[in-house]
Amino acid sequence: xxxxxxxxxxxxxxxxxxxxxxxxxxxxxxxxxxxxxxxxxxxxxxxxxxxxxxxxxxxxxxxxxxxxxxxxxxxxxxxxxxxxxxxxxxxxxxxxxxxxxxxxxxxxxxxxxxxxxxxxxxxxxxxxxxxxxxxxxxxxxxxxxxxxxxxxxxxxxxxxxxxxxxxxxxxxxxxxxxxxxxxxxxxxxxxxxxxxxxxxxxxxxxxxxxxxxxxxxxxxxxxxxxxxxxxxxxxxxxxxxxxxxxxxxxxxxxxxxxxxxxxxxxxxxxxxxxxxxxxxxxxxxxxxxxxxxxxxxxxxxxxxxxxxxxxxxxxxxxxxxxxxxxxxxxxxxxxxxxxxxxxxxxxxxxxxxxxxxxxxxxxxxxxxxxxxxxxxxxxxxx
Numbered sequence: 001x002x003x004x005x006x007x008x009x010x011x012x013x014x015x016x017x018x019x020x021x022x023x024x025x026x027x028x029x030x031x032x033x034x035x036x037x038x039x040x041x042x043x044x045x046x047x048x049x050x051x052x053x054x055x056x057x058x059x060x061x062x063x064x065x066x067x068x069x070x071x072x073x074x075x076x077x078x079x080x081x082x083x084x085x086x087x088x089x090x091x092x093x094x095x096x097x098x099x100x101x102x103x104x105x106x107x108x109x110x111x112x113x114x115x116x117x118x119x120x121x122x123x124x125x126x127x128x129x130x131x132x133x134x135x136x137x138x139x140x141x142x143x144x145x146x147x148x149x150x151x152x153x154x155x156x157x158x159x160x161x162x163x164x165x166x167x168x169x170x171x172x173x174x175x176x177x178x179x180x181x182x183x184x185x186x187x188x189x190x191x192x193x194x195x196x197x198x199x200x201x202x203x204x205x206x207x208x209x210x211x212x213x214x215x216x217x218x219x220x221x222x223x224x225x226x227x228x229x230x231x232x233x234x235x236x237x238x239x240x241x242x243x244x245x246x247x248x249x250x251x252x253x254x255x256x257x258x259x260x261x262x263x264x265x266x267x268x269x270x271x272x273x274x275x276x277x278x279x280x281x282x283x284x285x286x287x288x289x290x291x292x293x294x295x296x297x298x299x300x301x302x303x304x305x306x307x308x309x310x311x312x313x314x315x316x317x318x319x320x321x322x323x324x325x326x327x328x329x330x331x332x333x334x335x336x337x338x339x340x341x342x343x344x345x346x347x348x349x350x351x352x353x354x355x356x357x358x359x360x361x362x363x364x365x366x367x368x369x370x371x372x373x374x375x376x377x378x379x380x381x382x
Contacts, residue, residue, distance in 0.1 A: 004176075009128060011173035012116040015075060017135040018170050019082060019112040021163060022051050022105065023214075024140040026333070027221040027238050028147045029159065031231075034222065036156040041222070041345070043095040045337020048218040050102035051109060052330030058110015059323055071115045072177035078111025079171050086164035090157040106330075112170075115177065117323065129306060130253035133299045137245040145239040148231075202309040203325040205362040209305065210329030212355030213298065215336035216276055219348045220291055226345040227282045237288040241295035249299040259304045262364060268304065269360045271297035276353050280346040301356075305363055 022029065026048050033039045033047065058078065065074045085105025092098040120128035143163075150158050224234040252259055271293050278290025309322065336348045 005123070007176050008119060008178075009131070011170075011176045012119040013128075013131050013135040014173060015079065015170045016113050016116040016132050017139040018166050019078070019109040019116075020136050021139060021143060021166065022086075022102070023048075023055075023109075024136055025143050025147065026218045028144045028235070030218060031221040031225070031234070032147065032151050032156050032159055036151070037093055037095070039095060041337045041340040043099075043337075044222070045218070045334040045340075046095070046099045047102060048214075048333025048337075049330050050099045051106040052214065052327060052333070054103040054106020054108075054330075055110040055113065056106075056324060056327030056330055057103075058107035058112075059114050059327060060110070061107065062111045062114035065111065066114065066118065070177075070179050071118055072174060072179045075112050075115035075177050076171065076174045078108040078113075078115065079167055079174060081105065081108030082112065083108075083164055083167040083171070086160050086167060089160040090164075110327075114323070119177070127253065129303065130249060133249035133252065133303070134246060137249050137299070141239060141243055141246060144235075148235045201362050201365070203321060205305065205359040206309070206322060206325040207328035207359075208355045208362070209301070209359035210326045211332045211335070212352040212359070214329040214332030215339075215348055215355075216279075216294070216332075216352035218333040219336050219340060219345055220279060220294075222340070223279055223345045223348065224287050224291075227280060227287065229282070229284055229287050233284045233288065237291045240288065241291045244292045244296040245299055248296045252299055252303045259300055259307060261304075264300065264304050265360055265364060268297045268301035269356060272301065272356050273353050276349040280349055305359075308363060 030039070030044045030048060034044060039047065062074055062078075065077065082105050085101050085108060088101045089098060089105070092101060116132070120132065143166075146162070147159055150162060221234055221238065224237070225231070229237075258264075275290045275292070275294025275297060278286050279294060281287050281290065306322075332351075336351060339351060340348050
């Protein structure tokens with residue numbers, strides 16, 4: 001049973017990492033599209049939003065599919081859609097068509113990731129969350145490093161063909177997913193609601209933070225290019241930042257629930273702001289440092305947010321709504337693109353700064369402070 005669980009959880013981590021790969025490598029992909037297809041800010045924003053918005057639709061669809069089939073069928077259908085989308089993306093140069101194909105891939109992502117989250121919820125939840133961040137960061141680091149030389153040698157289409165090939169091993173690993181449910185299956189996918197006041201604070205906090213973070217992440221490459229940073233320096237910075245994100249995720253795995261504290265939240269917000277501001281510098285080492293600091297803060301911040309909220313409102317209904325609220329980040333690239341078209345790419349940094357500040361204020365007032373007060377009153381029930 002232990003070996004089977006290790007295979008299952010590892011398969012889920014790998015499948016989620018591949019499913020989120022386009023989103024997690026957006027700075028490299030948007031740079032390729034801008035240089036090779038001439039996409040401007042608004043089209044790049046639409047491209048970035050398509051995958052994440054499609055994944056929101058896929059998340060909603062997954063609730064229905066999982067109720068009537070199984071985790072194995074759900075993850076397999078999602079991976080097949082993702083494979084078809086990645087492969088088809090290599091055949092389109094017209095922006096709107098490419099955006100439409102990516103939206104289909106996003107639906108596949110939603111189906112896949114929802115199945116993986118179900119697996120994470122069965123046991124070892126905190127370790128699974130950290131492991132999933134490690135998997136996504138490690139794979140993104142490798143792919144961001146490979147994309148520039150791959151495109152230089154074989155052309156931009158090879159980028160999407162490579163992304164399609166990465167889905168194939170996941171289809172094989174999907175066979176380890178359960179073909180049915182245990183005793184806690186269908187009825188427990190959605191249960192009773194969390195307290196409404198806490199619920200809404202949490203959902204707004206998640207939506208704002210994801211909107212701000214994804215708006216900046218999508219355009220880090222363009223921000224550097226518009227500031228005069230060399231293409232090679234930008235590529236190296238993005239690759240290095242993924243390594244720093246890997247280190248940050250490992251730190252979360254070690255410290256566990258201790259990341260859910262006021263001090264941790266404040267430090268993460270400061271790092272986020274410093275990184276965002278520095279990413280607009282025309283000095284190469286300052287730009288690189290900004291990208292590294294920004295990305296390093298993300299796993300710790302998101303783990304702190306997830307832990308604080310889910311301990312205060314742990315119902316599975318809220319877990320589903322948490323996932324959907326995170327999908328508001330799908331609008332980040334589009335809003336960032338509109339903002340960049342009007343004020344320049346450097347101005348996109350302020351979307352992240354303002355929204356993360358607002359999200360953090362809500363998180364602290366509604367959850368972290370509430371948790372600290374609860375420790376003086378009584379311990380939460382198991």
